[in-house]
Amino acid sequence: RKEVEQDPGPFNVPEGATVAFNCTYSNSASQSFFWYRQDCRKEPKLLMSVYSSGNEDGRFTAQLNRASQYISLLIRDSKLSDSATYLCVVNDNQGGKLIFGQGTELSVKP
């Protein structure tokens, strides 16, 4: 089983749609979770952290289910500029090692 697994997509959605990405992780001791965004041929950048209580940043909502070892990212009212690859990242708590999932590609169409 991979340490961090994501549905690779691609997800093709129209503008204004709501889209959700899922991610599972294998290490039950993991404590910190994040979503990164990577534009085509660019470097990854932190989108948001994922807290146990869930957190929201504008149109983006991240949630964590520790029992199921599952993280999600919800994007509401999708914009063309949201087109990118979204990477699920887990801190394995061993020296701060961050493990990236393979990424989920999103394409928002007009």
Place this chain on the structure above:
Amino acid sequence: EAGVAQSPRYKIIEKRQSVAFWCNPISGHATLYWYQQILGQGPKLLIQFQNNGVVDDSQLPKDRFSAERLKGVDSTLKIQPAKLEDSAVYLCASSLMTDTGELFFGEGSRLTVL
């Protein structure tokens, strides 16, 4: 504030040749990472430094890859000899602390091995 600098941006070599990549992290960032990103995959950690000490190099193919971080600032990643499967983007990242999830990445060095 200057970001993470990497060079070269692009490199094409033939298999069995050697290559070196350089990284200059954000000033004051103690932790430095080298990731390998193969097309269509997420970044894979090769090595993590805390100042000039190695924290994790469990996924570094030590028979051909080496990395160093002299004086706890700049770092170099070397591949010798290169294989076809080493074709990837080599991303350098730095962070202020190890317990934060915010890594600042450089633009990467794209390697093509022919």
